[in-house]
Amino acid sequence: MIPNVLTVAGSDSGGGAGIQADLKTMLALGVHGMSVVTAVTAQNSLGVQGAWELPVEAVRAQYRSVVDDIGVQAVKTGMLASAELVEAVAELIAGTNAPAVVDPVGVSKHGDALLAASALDAVRTKLLPAATVATPNLDEVAQIAGVRVESEREMRAAAAAVLEYGPRWVLIKGGHLPGDAVDLLTDGSEEHWLRAPRHDNRHTHGTGCTLASAIASGLAKGRSVPEAVVEAKEYVTGAVAAGFALGGGIGPVDHGWRFRTDV
Numbered sequence: 401m402i403p404n405v406l407t408v409a410g411s412d413s414g415g416g417a418g419i420q421a422d423l424k425t426m427l428a429l430g431v432h433g434m435s436v437v438t439a440v441t442a443q444n445s446l447g448v449q450g451a452w453e454l455p456v457e458a459v460r461a462q463y464r465s466v467v468d469d470i471g472v473q474a475v476k477t478g479m480l481a482s483a484e485l486v487e488a489v490a491e492l493i494a495g496t497n498a499p500a501v502v503d504p505v506g507v508s509k510h511g512d513a514l515l516a517a518s519a520l521d522a523v524r525t526k527l528l529p530a531a532t533v534a535t536p537n538l539d540e541v542a543q544i545a546g547v548r549v550e551s552e553r554e555m556r557a558a559a560a561a562v563l564e565y566g567p568r569w570v571l572i573k574g575g576h577l578p579g580d581a582v583d584l585l586t587d588g589s590e591e592h593w594l595r596a597p598r599h600d601n602r603h604t605h606g607t608g609c610t611l612a613s614a615i616a617s618g619l620a621k622g623r624s625v626p627e628a629v630v631e632a633k634e635y636v637t638g639a640v641a642a643g644f645a646l647g648g649g650i651g652p653v654d655h656g657w658r659f660r661t662d663v
């Protein structure tokens with residue numbers, strides 16, 4: 401049986417992040433990808449030129465259509481845009497019998513806001529408690545938990561602060577620190593440090609979405625959280641290494657890097 405994975409996220413018209421990155425990752429990792437679109441962005445390699453959120457009713461309807469008929473083995477959330485959408489999605493995933501990977505997307509690589517400031521409380525009190533794994537980057541940790549991380553050592557305190565909001569596991573992504581690309585996975589008792597060489601490639605658009613979707617794909621296949629995260633890290637590291645130029649700015653990671661034999 402091919403496992404079903406659902407992404408609840410925003411559309412990136414440039415195809416590097418959001419729903420598009422999630423579905424490509426899922427295909428590359430051998431699961432059936434499905435989507436609930438929360439917002440539409442006009443986006444390219446230079447940044448986000450516009451964003452429009454969908455009505456809560458449209459998001460709920462998409463979710464119910466997928467879950468009630470097809471069923472899901474894992475869910476991943478990304479851009480949720482507003483407090484109303486965060487609350488609705490948190491309620492939906494809490495009522496679904498499948499692991500949920502919550503990427504609490506706040507700001508794009510170019511500094512464009514993808515979440516209203518007024519939604520942060522709902523992220524803390526509704527969305528994170530429903531997460532099997534939360535995957536904040538360092539800017540999101542600062543936004544959500546008020547903890548600034550400037551060194552690998554400080555990632556431990558950041559993880560503890562995020563775990564206070566109730567996710568079963570947290571993966572602190574250290575992609576924004578200099579040096580090796582180091583992430584910390586912990587549930588408060590086990591600790592797993594994931595280290596990969598930093599690829600000196602500016603075409604890294606979509607790293608966070610890709611990693612979270614890869615984790616959800618692994619969970620849907622029945623991997624444990626640490627196993628899924630190790631496999632996802634390997635996949636995103638290869639995708640960053642193979643990232644390619646597109647447009648005039650930051651190009652996407654290459655979701656198809658494992659299939660390329662002809663370039």
Ligand SMILES: Nc1ncnc2c1ncn2[C@@H]1O[C@H](COP(=O)(O)OP(=O)(O)O)[C@@H](O)[C@H]1O
Nearest residue numbers: 537573574575576581582598599607608611640
């Ligand atoms: N230049 C890079 N080389 C290798 N891995 C990277 C690089 N940049 C980010 N990563 C990895 O990509 C994943 C996503 O991290 P990050 O870029 O911090 O997330 P986000 O896209 O949410 O800002 C993490 O596993 C991080 O370590």
Ligand SMILES: Cc1ncc(COP(=O)(O)OP(=O)(O)O)c(N)n1
Nearest residue numbers: 410417418508509605606607608609
């Ligand atoms: C629609 C949409 N969702 C999420 C993001 C952020 O994606 P991320 O993987 O964190 O990559 P960067 O934007 O930081 O490169 C997005 N840009 N758009």
